[in-house]
Amino acid sequence: MSVRIEKIAAGELKAKPAGENLGFGVHFTDYMLVMSYRAETGWAEPVIKKYGDFSLDPAAMALHYGQAIFEGLKAYRGKDGRIYLFRPTDNLRRMNDSAARMCMPPMPADEVLAAMKQLVALERDWVPGIDGASLYIRPTMIATEAALGVRPAREYLFFVILSPVGAYYPEGFNPVKIYVTDNYVRAVKGGVGNVKTAGNYAASIMAALEAQGKGYTQVLWLDAIERRYVEEIGTSNIFFLINGELVTPALSGSILPGITRDSVIKLARAWGIKVIERPIAIDEVIAALEGGALQEIFASGTAAVISPVGALNYKDREYPVNGEMTGPLAQRLFDELQGIQYGEGQDDFGWRVPIE
Ligand SMILES: Cc1ncc(COP(=O)(O)O)c(C=O)c1O
Known part of the structure; x- marks a missing residue:
């Protein structure tokens, strides 16, 4: 052709x-x-x-x-x-x-x-x-x-x-505040949440506006049936560093299989970090935050690459994450991915494709 x-x-x-x-x-x-x-x-x-x-x-x-x-x-x-x-x-x-x-x-x-x-x-x-x-x-x-x-x-x-x-973070790599919605849902298994179709985004706008109206940058979606299991943040996937292990929701059929998500999993595993893809309930996240086991939360996606989460609002209570600071793993992943993307770092996985 x-x-x-x-x-x-x-x-x-x-x-x-x-x-x-x-x-x-x-x-x-x-x-x-x-x-x-x-x-x-x-x-x-x-x-x-x-x-x-x-x-x-x-x-x-x-x-x-x-x-x-x-x-x-x-x-x-x-x-x-x-x-x-x-x-x-x-x-x-x-x-x-x-x-x-x-x-x-x-x-x-x-x-x-x-x-x-x-x-x-x-x-x-x-x-x-x-x-x-x-x-x-x-x-x-x-x-x-x-x-x-x-x-x-x-x-x-x-x-x-x-x-x-432009740079997603013109003033530096800053943590964002996230609103957990149990009022709206993004997608249900058997629906179209695992593909990139326009209607998914139209359906998400109202929840995003409400979260922004309350002073939050993005929405954290829960599963559509029990409204309990964590799915995604806005237009990015989500990771939790709990007791040194990196946990991310499994690709259950209602979340988008992010390419940055896959890159994070492969890099973290190559660095010797245990990565677990499994269902993770919001009550487990809150308990881990309250108990001090939850070290970092960050989102992954093409737009921002890595987006550290500084606070979560769930049921009108705000929980700070990692003292509202960017954690070392989020920073390391961001630096590594940007290094590969801009042709500086080692590209061990063959992800970088020159255009000519
Ligand atoms: C709903 C949703 N989830 C996750 C992602 C992250 O995917 P990727 O890392 O491929 O950009 C995106 C962006 O494409 C998205 O729209």
Whole structure:
């Protein structure tokens, strides 16, 4: 599968935003990758073209029945000047898992990776050179067939857009305060919580707003049936360091199998730390906090890499974690992962993929 590139005239290129105030997901680059699908003919040739509006029929099925999936990964400007992706094959594999669950067609992952690398290479000047900043990559697939009726669409659009993003922690690596909700749930086993489909995020907004209104950064979700077992924090996975052992909820079917989660597990095990994937009840967490056995809590995800938790609010009581300080394991994981991502540290697992 070859990629067609429709070049833009130099005069039409956008001015690049200043590196210091990139924010997250507010600026978009000059080009995007687009590939369409029809049931009769399969995927068409991928095209790299000028970033811009789509023309969609108001009956496009994604708008009505929610066949919409996406991924999120980053390109990093290495200290050696090369541009690196982090575990992109895992994102594309997860996207095809999402596609399967949502009855959408799988995309040809190898060809898409090659096209995505071409897109990032073309946009290499958009990859920020500032510490902690990166180029966020958003592959997306939506149902475009114009029809009403709940069934798999027969036409889709796959596209990749790029957004330069600033350091997640411009003022340093600071612990966040988390609100445990037992009022709302994110996902239930047998549902779609283990894939990256748009509706999961729409459903989470109300709980996030309520938590923010109470002064908390994010929500910690509990399982949908007993509202007892810890699942995820916002759009990241969660880890607990209890008596020197790292515990994280098992992939039970209702949480997203995070790529950062998998990286944390592999790194911690390589460092000789015992990592246990099992159900963990919120009462066990609170008891471990009260008894002093709980040393650290942190979240893992592409956006922030590692996010230390400084306090948990459960049933209107706030429990400080590790004196509201970043713990040594969270710091070590953050440094190690960023080192690999920016092309400095040893990449023993082969996670770093140069784009050219
Ligand atoms: C619901 C949810 N959980 C966890 C994660 C973390 O996954 P990853 O480490 O692959 O970014 C994400 C982000 O993709 C997410 O949206």
